[in-house]
Amino acid sequence: MASRLHSSILGAQMLFVAFGALVLVPILTGLDPNVALFTAGLGTLVFQLVTKRSVPIFLASSFAFIPAIMHGNATWGIAGTMSGLIAAGVFYMLLSGLVAWRGSAFLHNLLPAVVVGPVIMVIGLSLAPVGVFMALGKTGDGSLQLVDADIALTVSMITLLVTVCAAVFAKGMLRLIPILLGLVVGYLLSMGFGIVNFDAVGQAAWFAVPSFTAPEFNLEAILFILPIAIAPAVEHIGDIIAIGNVAGKDYLKTPGLKRTLLGDGLATSVAGMLGGPPNTTYSEVTGAVALTKSFNPVIMTWAAVFAILLAFSGKTGAVLATIPVPVMGGIMTLLFGTIAAIGLNTLVKDGSDLSEPRNMVIVSLTLVFGIGGMQFGIGEFTLKGIALSAILAIILNQVLPKTPVAD
Secondary structure, eight states: OHHHHHHHHHHHHHHHHHHHHHHHHHHHHTOOHHHHHHHHHHHHHHHHHHTTTOSOOOEEEOGGGHHHHHHHHHHHHHHHHHHHHHHHHHHHHHHHHHHHHHOTHHHHHHSOHHHHHHHHHHHHHTTHHHHHHHHTTBOTTSSSBOSOHHHHHHHHHHHHHHHHHHHHHOOGGGGGOHHHHHHHHHHHHHHHHTOOOOHHHHHSOSSOOOOOOOOOOOHHHHHHHGGGGHHHHHHHHHHHHHHHHHHTSOTIIIIIHHHHHHHHHHHHHHHHHHTOOOEEEOHHHHHHHHHHTOOOTHHHHHHHHHHHHHHTOHHHHHHHHTSOHHHHHHHHHHHHHHHHHHHHHHHHHHTOOTTSHHHHHHHHHHHHHHHHTOEEEETTEEEEHHHHHHHHHHHHHHHSOSSOOOO
């Protein structure tokens, strides 16, 4: 009994660590935060089922899909966008099958750092204007001023400062929750400026079923979102290696990459079927595991259960909806830059020589096509942005010779 109580408390702590990043994605993309909480919990349980509850890891909302979901919701609606996210999960499942058939080495040949690195950079940098606009108190497209510019800049920059200080200078558990700390401080500051409206919180029910959304098949959404799954699929491998190093086990062998990819894919597709964001392994939780030495996967089961229970409170979503735009903008200016930095670090850690013409061409065109707005149209279908850059990087990596061509 005491052991179960201890595990449940640690599980609540793990959810607390993941909470800020978990709810950030649905808030930014227009999805329901309660649905995101539910699908994070359910996705973690699905992952545990597939991996026989052998990996102490928590799955929740993926940042990599933020621009795709924002564009998808505006273009095809949430239901159409969900079909693309389900397809992303199926892509992981196919990769799982290929790993089972060919081994994991082929993934590194198909998706080396010179492909994945610049694609991740495009994901972060393409969102930079959205973060800046919101930090200035505007809508994500900059078309409408929602909060006074001076107040917005004060709130967003203090929020940013707190988040940065927590990430760089904080010790122990506080260092693992910089986003959550930034949200809390920014929120309290916003209350002081009178830009928080609590009307919806008072009207919300304590118990309410999350607003699940059934998917609608949309081929254009699927073709647009599918290539974006490349980057988080590769990051998944890094996360599994990281948690293995923390726990002192080789999870690439047991339960095996084929099972972890399958679990992630199923969790992502299940989330898409209910209107939630794609799931991914959370590095914040890995850090918490390392700090607390809590290697028992049962702890993540408790975290998943608490996430599901919290999803059925109408107050949860109502409170999250009151977070002012400048608070989100302050955090996003760091977050989106961090995503781009991860892409750059992918190239640095791999030792990719960007003075080599082949690598220079792949990285340069991937960045310019992805960020610059290049697009190709085939009938009503348009390929652009992250999807175009991902496909371009893969093709260039396959067709360009890896050694200098003799004269």
